[in-house]
Amino acid sequence: MYKLLLIRQYLLKRRLAWISLFAVALCTAMVLVVISVMGGWLRMFQDLNHKLVGDIVVSDTSFQGFGHYEEMLQKIRALPEVNGAVPVIQTYGLLNVDGQIPEAVQVIAYGDLQDIDKVNGFHESLYRQYKKPMEHIIADKSLTNQQRQAMIDQLDQTPPNFDKPLSPEEYMFAYEEQQNPSATFPLKSVANWPGMICGVGTIGITRDANGNWKRGAYMNQVYQAWATLTLLDMRDSGGMMGMDMTPHPFWVADDSRTGLFAVDSKTVYVPFDALQEALGMEAQQYTSMSDHKQHTEPALANQIQIGCKPGTNLEALAEKIKANVLPIYLKGEGTVPQHLMVETWDEQQAPFLEAVENEKVLEIILFGIISVVSIFLIFCIFFMIVAEKTRDIGIIKSIGATGSGVAGIFLGYGLTIGIFGGGLGLLFAYLIVHNINGLQDWVALEFGVRIWNPQTYVFDTIPNTMDPHDVAVIVGVAIFSALVGALVPAIRAARMHPVEALRWE
Numbered sequence: 001m002y003k004l005l006l007i008r009q010y011l012l013k014r015r016l017a018w019i020s021l022f023a024v025a026l027c028t029a030m031v032l033v034v035i036s037v038m039g040g041w042l043r044m045f046q047d048l049n050h051k052l053v054g055d056i057v058v059s060d061t062s063f064q065g066f067g068h069y070e071e072m073l074q075k076i077r078a079l080p081e082v083n084g085a086v087p088v089i090q091t092y093g094l095l096n097v098d099g100q101i102p103e104a105v106q107v108i109a110y111g112d113l114q115d116i117d118k119v120n121g122f123h124e125s126l127y128r129q130y131k132k133p134m135e136h137i138i139a140d141k142s143l144t145n146q147q148r149q150a151m152i153d154q155l156d157q158t159p160p161n162f163d164k165p166l167s168p169e170e171y172m173f174a175y176e177e178q179q180n181p182s183a184t185f186p187l188k189s190v191a192n193w194p195g196m197i198c199g200v201g202t203i204g205i206t207r208d209a210n211g212n213w214k215r216g217a218y219m220n221q222v223y224q225a226w227a228t229l230t231l232l233d234m235r236d237s238g239g240m241m242g243m244d245m246t247p248h249p250f251w252v253a254d255d256s257r258t259g260l261f262a263v264d265s266k267t268v269y270v271p272f273d274a275l276q277e278a279l280g281m282e283a284q285q286y287t288s289m290s291d292h293k294q295h296t297e298p299a300l301a302n303q304i305q306i307g308c309k310p311g312t313n314l315e316a317l318a319e320k321i322k323a324n325v326l327p328i329y330l331k332g333e334g335t336v337p338q339h340l341m342v343e344t345w346d347e348q349q350a351p352f353l354e355a356v357e358n359e360k361v362l363e364i365i366l367f368g369i370i371s372v373v374s375i376f377l378i379f380c381i382f383f384m385i386v387a388e389k390t391r392d393i394g395i396i397k398s399i400g401a402t403g404s405g406v407a408g409i410f411l412g413y414g415l416t417i418g419i420f421g422g423g424l425g426l427l428f429a430y431l432i433v434h435n436i437n438g439l440q441d442w443v444a445l446e447f448g449v450r451i452w453n454p455q456t457y458v459f460d461t462i463p464n465t466m467d468p469h470d471v472a473v474i475v476g477v478a479i480f481s482a483l484v485g486a487l488v489p490a491i492r493a494a495r496m497h498p499v500e501a502l503r504w505e
Contacts (some may be wrong), residue, residue, distance in 0.1 A: 028425025040463025084118025378485025414486025
């Protein structure tokens with residue numbers, strides 16, 4: 001009991017110890033804020049990349065793609081762990097919207113769109129088809145919770161499409177009003193051009209300084225915009241000699257925002273059949289020079305993206321898929337087994353994710369070194385307290401207190417400092433992290449400095465979540481550090497001889 005009384009007395013009366021308490025709190029808060037923002041950024045990046053490619057990706061190293069993908073899809077979909085699978089074509093081209101300056105973009109086409117929601121989050125990125133209806137459902141106060149949830153479920157299950165939102169007459173009128181004088185497309189074919197879904201950055205939909213998307217009346221112009229793509233012929237292995245200089249026309253039917261700036265600013269999506277035909281990747285007839293007979297060259301795709309059921313061991317399933325599709329893959333002429341890749345989503349993104357993980361570890365080490373200052377500060381302060389309380393230690397020992405009992409007083413003192421300092425640091429960090437976007441807005445308003453500019457960074461907002469595991473580890477380390485700082489002074493106090501201690505003064 002005397003230990004608790006003395007700890008309480010020292011904590012309330014010795015205000016010098018409050019410096020160590022605030023040092024522990026400050027170091028804890030500093031490390032928690034940095035780790036929460038950095039770790040939150042990494043988690044958001046992982047989640048968004050996972051939504052982009054699904055759980056497992058089948059691809060090969062060739063630029064031209066691989067054939068027999070329909071047979072592969074049948075094998076893959078038959079596996080009990082698989083939730084859905086879609087073929088994908090990826091290429092690059094020059095995008096020209098309304099006759100403006102062309103820009104290089106990545107072009108993606110998803111096949112079997114009725115299964116896309118089982119594989120990745122593409123449908124959730126679409127504004128006209130998903131986000132805008134979702135906003136209306138949530139804002140409709142006349143709906144009951146049950147009705148609202150039923151409408152949300154129906155929207156989630158509705159596959160995306162490339163249907164154009166305007167009438168043929170409106171498209172013909174828009175083309176006549178906006179066409180480039182050098183355009184040579186016949187007017188009668190204009191309304192039949194396929195739809196294209198553009199990343200928000202490719203068609204000038206930007207964010208303001210507060211991170212809000214600029215839409216409004218501009219959206220009426222977006223859905224009247226025509227675009228052309230100049231693509232590389234994937235069947236031709238001759239590099240740039242295979243560039244088909246014929247522009248392929250489209251109408252902008254929707255816009256996509258995945259949340260990743262690099263994707264949204266340089267990516268467009270087109271119908272699978274249209275891109276397959278434009279690239280010469282559809283099934284083709286040819287006459288063999290050896291037997292002079294007609295043969296069919298199979299249609300090609302670049303990838304197969306696969307969505308798995310919850311709880312699936314992705315690494316084991318990837319090996320299982322590879323064993324199923326490798327014999328089909330080898331049907332292609334000139335294919336090599338090593339060219340086939342079956343990777344989980346995190347294996348595909350491993351180089352970038354590892355770089356960010358290493359950066360996070362480096363920051364932890366740097367701020368951990370800074371936080372060691374609190375240990376030395378506690379050591380110095382407690383050493384001074386032990387020196388000042390030498391006579392008190394002698395009195396306590398002279399009435400029967402043991403060395404371990406005296407050491408327990410100062411170790412308990414350090415533990416109390418650690419608990420209160422760690423708790424106070426956690427409170428500071430929580431308030432900062434959960435209000436970090438509001439704090440940034442205030443700093444921008446008062447001082448004209450915006451640290452996290454949403455027009456530049458990958459995400460619209462600063463990550464503002466705290467990982468419970470990180471919190472437990474960092475607060476635990478803060479408490480342990482306080483104990484370590486108090487250890488040497490506690491041992492010194494325990495080893496004092498009562499007579500020598502009483503003679504101190």
